[in-house]
Amino acid sequence: MSDVKTNVEGDVVRTSDSGFDIKRLGRWETVTVFLLLMAILYGATTSGSDFLSGGNLNSILSDMSEIAIIALPLTLIIVAAEIDLSVASVLGLTSALMGYLWNHGWAMEMIIPAVLVIGALAGALNGVLVTRLGLPSLAVTIGTLAMYRGLAYVVLGDQAVADFPSKFTEWGFGTFAGTQIPNPFVVFIVLAVVFFVVLHMTGIGRSIFAMGANEEAARFSGVRVKRIKFWLFVVTGAISALAGVVYAFRFASARADNGAGLELSVVAVVLLGGVSIFGGKGHLLGVICAMLLLGTLRNALTLNDVSAEVLTIVTGSLLLLSVLGPSVTARVREALRRGRGVDAPPTPTTT
């Protein structure tokens, strides 16, 4: 004789990180902003005048230029639940091409558009493989990561091209109209506005969030998933190429190994900005804060002669914090809310 009785007062599970929850996102942004202020405070107090000097501000910003620029399109890609690890290699390839074309007597005014197109094509290849063949972008871009870097060496081999016209290189490390803002960073600011509008205020942006969260449902709502994804990769390629140009000018040098390994820092910045690696969640402001945070912190630490290895550790820890922070606080709140620790519904962990 089996007999099951229930007498229950059930409260509904609120999956704490379900959905594009403004409040929670806001929370994480405020955290990054807070951390940023902390970093500045730290820098200011430990090495005051040096840190606050205009020249230093300048070097903070210019150090981040390429990372910041590439982080913009990559944010969109990751919100769309894809990833592009080949960005740094595209950067390398394009600056190598600049050197090559320059050596072959091209005019810089011709070279720049040319390499931007090449970058777009590189992105297009990623896009085709991901959208047409339906390959996982992680795998694809690991492949192109190797291939584009390889092509950079094919193009320029062991040469370093360093005789770019001074009017360009001077722009590269010059500052904007008397301010201490480096020219490359101005490029970033302009792009940032554009990308912000696109991601957060237009239909394309809405579609990107939707397909990031549930591609099939987006398709059933008439969102041109494949097309948008394809163009996201193209844009990312082109912007990475732009970053390549900036890089070549900023360092007055084109080499096949330009920007090697940069991709990890860029991904780190985007994720640190609170963008979900599963797609469908994120905010560009968060990413920008994260970028400034990373730059400021690294600078403040180097000013205090903290060694490179510790910097690596700091970068990593920040990244861990960026995901642990929200999740842990959420679960603590959950536990407090319902006196007895209830297992919150599992959030799938995906690659």
Next chain:
Amino acid sequence: MRASRNVSIALRSGEVRALAGENGAGKSTIVRMLAGVQRPDEGDVLVDGEVKAFHGPADARDAGVAVIYQEPTLFPDLSIAENVMMGRHPLGSGRRIDFKALNRTVKELLDRLGVKLDPEQPVKGLSIADQQIVEIAKALSFDARVLIMDEPTAALSGHEVDRLFNVVRTLKERGAAVLFISHRLDEIFTICDTVTVLRDGEVTHDGRTAEMDTDELVRRMVGRELSNLFPKVDAEIGESVLQVERLTREGVFVDISFEVRRGEIVALAGLVGAGRSEVARAIFGIDKPDAGTVTVDGRTLKPGSPTGAMKAGIGLVPEDRRQQGLVMELSIERNMGLTRLQALRNKLGVIGMGSEAKLASDWATKLQLKYHKLSDPVGFLSGGNQQKVVLGKWLATSPKVLIIDEPTRGIDVGTKAEVHRLMSELAGQGLAVLMISSELPEVLGMADRVLVMHEGRIARELSREEADEENVVRAATGQVAAA
């Protein structure tokens, strides 16, 4: 907000108890608590009189409670056999899994259910119906003392339901206690001895099914008199809007040709697996057909382009709400806005502040949506209310043709009636409606014309007058040559 309050349910061995209630009444929530997935804030679950604190599904299972959840919970990459016996594989020498034995056991189970499925076949690519069957096999494999089924029949068609009921009866004879949830009231009366009615998380009635009839049950669930379940008003039928010609997709359906006129509701009936959803998908451009054309108002659509179909004025309310209908993580308003992105742009080309919220709240009121905040993830809503959001987001596009696949799958009588009223209203306003449904009463009650599909072909076309249960069933089971 509470999903269920102070509920007491007693399951006696050898008894099948129905748990009835509107969408969002709290049925699934109770199931989740009985299954140990969700911990009640107060109260306990007692098995054989003693209090059991379930810390997880495993505990519930060990206490002899087997559960079929509302949504299939299967492992697509693994074989049917492994899905059924996960974590309980028979072990051979050296604690290694004995796959032969595994497949044998599961084969027997499936035979008991009378379905011909290969245990070694991966669950990937099974139809919703077959997935549901695997779920049932899994629950049965426990020889549980308590079997809880949350809308197991939602995706099943007649004969599969009958098989399921036979199994339930044998279990019942063996002294198991069964809790059965369904929105198909006739099923409740067919299989259940007692019924607990739930409204807004509270028990409003607890009695024997023998002592009540459908109307009373409905009244207790909805809390009000419910007029006609199929309020079909005859709209005057206009010129043809949607023409489908010789549409073919190898292996799924073959030259499907029909038309739908203004103000007309055409039903696509047939057995699960007949390929009706696939026809819908092909018309809307989700899948590219191998041959044939779709024409709306004389404009032939570019195959395989949902955007094109939308522009032409087609809307599709898909069969699988959670996967295809909605982006569960996004808010109600974002989901509503998704089909109107172009229209929501202001002159600057950006989406104006709150324009989505406005759109959403308009439709929410029109459809009497039960919601907390429009900025809540749509996943917080119960099945029925989710369906309303899907309807809303398509009606917002003011389509010429609306394709609705399983309009009331997993939706309670109250909402069902509303949805039906809405459909005939829309038809009345000159909308052409193509309805796919596995529920015969719905088909007969709502359709002006019935197209019956059998194994990928249109077996027969029936006018409202000729359409009766027998004709449809015979056509659906291939007992008539294509008309």
Next chain:
Amino acid sequence: MSASTQAAPTPAAPRAEEKTSWIDTVVRAREVSLIGVLAILVIAVSLAEPRFLNAQNLRDILLNVTIVALLAVGQTIVVVTRNIDLSVGSILGITAFATGVMFADHNVPIPLVFIGGILFGACFGVVNGVMVAYARVPSLVITLGTLYVIRGIDYWWASGRQINAADMPDGFLSLATQNILGFPVLPLFTIVAMVIVGVVLGRSRTGRELYAIGSNPDAAVLAGIRVTRRVLGAFVASGAIAGLAGVLYASRYGTLDAVAGNGIELFAVSAVVVGGVAIFGGSGTVWGAALGALLLATIRSALVILQVNPFWEQAINGALLLLAIGLDAYLAMRLARELRKRSSHRV
């Protein structure tokens, strides 16, 4: 009566059987096709350059693949659970250095060094696992983070120190050079690890549960699988294997500083991908992963022996990786269409 019919033959039946037979071939096909590609490659290259087949070269290929293949095996455990471990390169690096330190500063006996190395690696695995499994955060981010942190700790610890072959016992170094019946010793470690993991994943309940978790995490919870514990376990295993790889690295390359194994995680992941382990979990085998590693290593060695311009090597490597996964996807697509056409005979 609610729905539309009485007893009727379910259309599923015939379809179902065809599906099975096909699916089976696909599943098996993966390893088979890898072996095929490998064979073609070897034949083609040795026709162009017979020396490719000489004992020394084959032994070298085996030795080169040893470490990446080992990492790939570990990576497979994690990837089937729908996770990824990018920190293996750093774990390998720091363990390799630890190995050096154990010999150079404390002259620990060789067997203990192996145990020590594995445990050392496992510790980092625990760190990853706890964060991923308990805090329930994406492993890609977590292990990207630990990739930095562990490497940083490594730099910090080594701080410019280099441990040379001279500081390590010959018995240990000779593992990399000696052969048993003409077969190099080092790869044996990988093979043993591969077989163990292979059997566990394929034929044990725990193993199958890992696949289940990767296939549908939510369902895994409902099925009463101890997801947290299993995922944690997977990361510990991957860490331990990376640790073992670190020890082997030390014995093979002799010179140890903080950059050992930098970026090797990408090779491991590539191998896994080429080996047909689904990045989104739920399917794939260690055999595939190991074959993938072997294929990539053979390609690299072929490029060298065919005297390809070094500047071209990397580009070709990348292109081939793309080709591999592209071809695989293409075949899968073709097969899906086949399936449909097949079932159409029924219609």
Next chain:
Amino acid sequence: ACGSTKDDEESATSTPAAEATTEGAAAAGGEIKEGLKIAFLPKQINNPYFTISDKGGEDAVKAFGGEFKRVGPSDTAASSQVSYINTLTTQKQDAIVISANDANAVVPALEKAKAAGIKVVTYDSDTAPEGRDLFINQAAAEDLGRSQVQLLAKQIGPEGGEIAILSATPNATNQNTWIEFMKDELSKPEYSKLKLVKTAYGNDDDQKSFEETQGLLQAYPDLKGIISPTTVGIAAAARYLQGSDAKGKVKLTGLGTPNQLRDFVKDGTIEGFELWDPGKLGYLAAYAAGALASGVITGAEGETFTAGDLGERTIGAKGEVLLGPPTVFDKANIDEFDF
């Protein structure tokens, strides 16, 4: 071609060099000041070679009572040094002693530093002249390049044969210049029997270098000798040869540190290799920096300064100071060195 092309750059580039020479005119004298802030910025902070050389630098700075400090990236990427240069500039160091990862990438930053009154000395690996005041040259690139060929030729013997080069990264400035001179040396009639078949790149990565060596031996079965002008490369190559049956048959020489290669020299894998004393290099660089920062010298050709134990040193053409000829290490002398 429209706009700015390479051709119309040629003319422009010459100008900075011109200034460089003119400013040198004002000769100065005197002693190195106390308490100078001198910062060392190696290619890679955790590269053993630089650990040694910068140790030398530290000793020197202590000797003339300055403040020593050592910062640097942990990767060899061209750009990563720049942010360090910027911070050092911000910190208003008196002199920066740098070994450049990229001869050009660091120049703009260094020019900023110089503009801020900071003296810049390069060691081990030079930058473009406008980037620095002095370059401390471990050994004239020419000597190094040629002497390594001579060394190998001697080991291989008159009958000659195929040889290969195992370099660092394809972009390593000094390796590439040395290799140029090697090729030039090889073109001489007396080496007509030596045939350079391939230049492989081990990227100063132990594993890569090891496998590249492997590749060389597989691809060129009758290879007679390998030159590896990088400490990482030669060690890896030696270890591979030691384990393979090519040991002793294939001669190996190049640049390496005695501690690294002692065993290989003793067991005959390597007959002889060469290197300067990195410690002395750092030592000299530090003194040069001190002298510059105290205005003892300006960096003009012909000026002299005393570099502690190394005694009087003179600034040569193009602002270079030479450390002296490299030492050749072999069985006979290797035990006399410890670095």
